[in-house]
Amino acid sequence: MTCESARWLFEDALRDRLAVADREELGRHLAGCSPCAEAYGRIERQARVVATFGTAVDAPVSLRRWALAVLVRRGRGPRWKSALAGAVAGALLVAGAFSILNRLAEDPLEMLTREVVNDHVRVVLRQRAVEAAPEDPKTLQTIMARVLDFPVPSPFPGNGVNRLIGGRPSYLLQREVACFYYRTPSSLATLFIVPVDRLGGLSRWFPSAPEVRKRGDYQMAFWRSDGLAYFLVSDSSSHELSALTEGIRRM
Amino acid sequence: MILDPMDARDFEAEALAHLTSVYRVALWFCGNPEQAEDLTQETYVRALAARDRFARTNMRGWLLTILRNLYLNAARRRSLVTEVPLEDSGDFPVEAIRDVPAGLVRRDIEAALNKLPQELRLLVLLVDVEELSMAEIAELLGWPVGTVKSRLWRARTMLSQLLSDYSGGMT
Numbered sequence: 001m002t003c004e005s006a007r008w009l010f011e012d013a014l015r016d017r018l019a020v021a022d023r024e025e026l027g028r029h030l031a032g033c034s035p036c037a038e039a040y041g042r043i044e045r046q047a048r049v050v051a052t053f054g055t056a057v058d059a060p061v062s063l064r065r066w067a068l069a070v071l072v073r074r075g076r077g078p079r080w081k082s083a084l085a086g087a088v089a090g091a092l093l094v095a096g097a098f099s100i101l102n103r104l105a106e107d108p109l110e111m112l113t114r115e116v117v118n119d120h121v122r123v124v125l126r127q128r129a130v131e132a133a134p135e136d137p138k139t140l141q142t143i144m145a146r147v148l149d150f151p152v153p154s155p156f157p158g159n160g161v162n163r164l165i166g167g168r169p170s171y172l173l174q175r176e177v178a179c180f181y182y183r184t185p186s187s188l189a190t191l192f193i194v195p196v197d198r199l200g201g202l203s204r205w206f207p208s209a210p211e212v213r214k215r216g217d218y219q220m221a222f223w224r225s226d227g228l229a230y231f232l233v234s235d236s237s238s239h240e241l242s243a244l245t246e247g248i249r250r251m
Numbered sequence: 252m253i254l255d256p257m258d259a260r261d262f263e264a265e266a267l268a269h270l271t272s273v274y275r276v277a278l279w280f281c282g283n284p285e286q287a288e289d290l291t292q293e294t295y296v297r298a299l300a301a302r303d304r305f306a307r308t309n310m311r312g313w314l315l316t317i318l319r320n321l322y323l324n325a326a327r328r329r330s331l332v333t334e335v336p337l338e339d340s341g342d343f344p345v346e347a348i349r350d351v352p353a354g355l356v357r358r359d360i361e362a363a364l365n366k367l368p369q370e371l372r373l374l375v376l377l378v379d380v381e382e383l384s385m386a387e388i389a390e391l392l393g394w395p396v397g398t399v400k401s402r403l404w405r406a407r408t409m410l411s412q413l414l415s416d417y418s419g420g421m422t
Contacts, residue, residue, distance in 0.1 A: 008400060039348050049351050063288050071266065
């Protein structure tokens, strides 16, 4: 494989979209070509930086309200920024944001579980956004401190059974969160941390002792401690999730 | 294809699930949050009106295509689109790609991205944030896949040089 051919495949390789034969051939080329290997690493790191920046951008609340109103009302035209749109949005707010979401047959924790599981699947299972070496939880904490505006505890490094493999500042439910990724004996897990007082009405659902919600093959353990809300999601077994939860709580 | 009432509900739920992605791409196109919000709204209005023609595959791609067409039509009406051809050398030189410096903060990244030409900025964001494949981007932007790759390489080269200007943290 020539260098040009290899570089042609870089972007697809970064996102695991190559056929097995191409992936193996690229791997052999990178093992023997340091300029290409260095370039691949630099592109990979750049992609992570851009992803970290971009995924923090969320649809504004006004747009979400509008979309819910339009989709719920089905086919009635938008009143883009008119007083009527404002009145509808206001009425919906008074009815409670979660009653809107109940239109999709979800209670607040169900909505939270859905968002958390989706983010775990979207990010972790695509093996993206590892910001630091796995044996360096202090570096991860430093990165979080530079970006987030709340104190993030030093992450649980693992105990030989579970292993910290990375993390990044992220965005969930229109809130900045700290994310840490773990490898369990059977799968991967994502830990999200956010100040409890930023959850609004959701905060009252967060217990001091962990509880678990399920969504399909995934489970989400959630609890509060020292003013922070924790949610840990994985498709690992209940036993593995429980063990990781206890390891995190003991930090 | 005519959707029955149950399918219509599924359509709405799935369309809502893509709202953030559609808004972000609108923002990458427009560069302005208010315009992006308007463009997103118009996209969803068009999508609702055309939902019977949705083929039930890749709704996000379908929504983004609607968005792109709306953006280009509006931009041409306002004479904002200037078709400046980018040179596509087809080369992938590695020497000019610099590593990401340590200590970058959000506004450094945002500032560097904003200095890229609009087309190249859009490319990088579509790839790294929206995770579109080369083929999806080629279809969305109407370019050959090879053009997507060579321009993306150029975008990465330029971005790496811009990011290196911000090394050292707070600016």
